Amino acid sequence: MIFWEKDIETLQRSGIHKLQVEKLNQTITIAQNSLYYDKLFKQKGIKPGTIKNIEEITKLPFTTKQDLRDHFPYGFLTVDRRDVVRLHSSSGTTGNPTVIFHTASDLKNWANLVARSLFTAGIRDTDVFQNICGYGLFTGGLGFQYGIERLGCLSIPAGAGNSLRQIKLMQDYGTTAAHAIPSYLNRLYDVFKELNLDPKRDTQLHTFVIGAEPHTEEQRRRIEEMFGVKAYNSFGLSEMNGPGVAFECTFQNGLHIWEDAFIVEIVDPETLEPVPHGEVGELVMTTLDRIAMPLIRYRTRDLTRFLPGDCPCGRTHYRLDRITGRTDDMFIVKGCNIFPMQIEGVLMKIPEAGSNYLITIENINDNDELIIQVEVKREWFSGDLAKLDNLTRLMAHKVRDEVLVKPIIKLVEPGSLPQSEGKAVRVIDKRKIL
Amino acid sequence: MAFQVSVFLENKIGHLERITSVLRAAGINIRAMTLSHSTQGWGILNLIVSNPQLACETLSDNKFSATLREIAVIEMEDHPGGLDDLLKKIAAAEINFTNAYGRIVSPGKTAYLAIDVEDIGNCLEKLKRAGLKLIPDNDVYGNGNH
Structure with missing residues (x-):
């Protein structure tokens, strides 16, 4: 048996659309119970039953991350708070975080999608x-945890980091499958080598699930080669629960996006009109199973496309290509979503750093590194090496607190960075994606 | 009061040369130097020059991060054991320094040790109490009759 839920996974297109229209009208009914959608629907004259066929979804307004932030924390909540059992939230202290609430049934549906x-x-x-x-x-921790348990595997909630312990766990309990961000697996392999161990010979690993961070097809193949495993791409975002949104099947030819749980649109980020099937645009998603916090036509800001043709695995749900970019300035390092404004906010509070700086993301020794170059201004330069050393440590520490990734702070001579033009923070991404 | 010129520089090929060429053009003579480097690709160049004020201004005009930093310049004898004698006295006076460099003033007779400390006022006080002799500024900068 290759299907978890054969009827749903192999539903014909017309059946998928029928199911989606039905669930979309239910979702509109539920969404009316939130302050945000109640007001919006009244303004726009949207009622349950408004949508007769799937194409009519374009009658509904988009929802953006800014809308979520503006109505923080409970503006999108549809149920009494006693029915909410968990929240997941974005990191950071700059502005309002993006928070998603779940009822018990939301968590159950999410776990099923991960399974x-x-x-x-x-x-x-x-x-x-x-x-x-x-x-x-x-969301990657508990999201996978509940899915693994739903599937019935023996789960090892190892958490991040501590490579020696990770390897010991793998050996002690005969780990066969694992989920990690791709850049970490490069580091883990180095530790295997330092211990004179070969993961192919000394572990029982056969499958990796990798995601949460952009990576190339070559990186995937290298991970498969190093560990002697199959590595599958995972896609998710916290606004759509987290992991379990789209996943590769064993044919590794794009990520099946679960269309019984989400309506998926690809739109032109400028005109917001749907692009022809197979062309790149912004991924827009509508939740179909969520009770506590349904989101309608949520603009993910991720750029991707539907892959044309049928998949030999027999699943009918459309396949997404890898994410090729973003329509905003967010970037992802070591699995953490980072907005340049968060880093700017931290640096502005350190007088020595507030002047001129540049953010670079670079792959160094198979690790994605967040590098912040800061000009040493003569106004505060005292000639004291220890002071400068402490300053770089302070900056690294404060940025880490905000974005959860420890940056490399590089002090540079004045005039060596391009002058900032007072607009967007400059970010240079030197990683090779796709 | 003797000053060294401290300059921030990245540890890259040609960067030290950019500083010396600016000083050369301004007619400044370098008497002594040290380079201390961090592990993160940058360091600090410390210079004792013929005219520290002018050197610092010139470097700043050329967009370098340069500053004048007061140092203690102590006399010692130029013979085997001269530095050892001096360091014993500095240790006895309980002075801790973060950087030090020396130069001969008069071969076979006098040399000096320049030390960079966290609290220069306190250091000078201790040196005085220990009876250690500071070198006159003109001799530090090499503008005397030696």
């Missing part, structure tokens, strides 16, 4: 699954 995703990648209840990923507000 279906893992099953699609060939993972079974006989597997020992090590989740190498931060738990807590970040």
